[in-house]
Amino acid sequence: MEEREVRCLNVDLHMRAVEGEDEKSMIIEGYPIIFNSPATHGFTEVIDIRALDNTDMTDVVLRYNHNDSFIVLARTRNNSLKLKQDEIGLKMVATLNPNIEEHRSVYEAIKSKLIDKMSFCFTKRAENYDYDTNTYTITDIEKLYDVSVVDQPFYDSTSLYARSLKKTEDRVKELREAEEEKREEFNTAIEELKKLLG
DSSP: OOOOEEEEEOOTTSEEEEOOSSTTOEEEEEEEEETTOOEEESEEEEEOTTTTTTOBOSSOEEEETTOTTSOOOEEGGGTSEEEEEOSSEEEEEEEEOTTSHHHHHHHHHHHTTSOOEEEEEEEEEEEEEETTTTEEEEEEEEEEEEEEEESSOGGGOGGGOSSOHHHHHHHHHHHHHHHHHHHHHHHHHHHHHHHHHO
């Protein structure tokens, strides 16, 4: 089974607290996924615009820092979390519960811009890799498990790396060795053809 991976959008102003229908409403919105926006840290990664076309989003939760010991903030299953794909990426709108202390704390932190980043946890079906530019393009996200509001960018914490730089380097080596093997096979075939032709 594909290992779950975590990515954080390190871009300001993609998450905010918005005015609700009444003064007690606590609504937040943002983009946990932005299409075609390269993120670089040793390697570059891009989410393709069609990566979410077949993604399972039947039960996605909104968390704080992907922490499953922290109370869930919202959920698609009860419609407190709504997700919609557009030309920018995946937009989320969440309605928090004013009767839950942790919800109030997170909402006020977002409102005061102490928290202004988003992240997502997923598994994937497919990706492409260009070793000339050291770029991964995720083309097919299999399942979205959660979206999170985060107070620290993903790339500031090595313990959260789902794909390490070493793994990338190993993959590059693997691809280059495969290419060299094909080149040798081609050269051998050419030599055999020359012999046959005299």
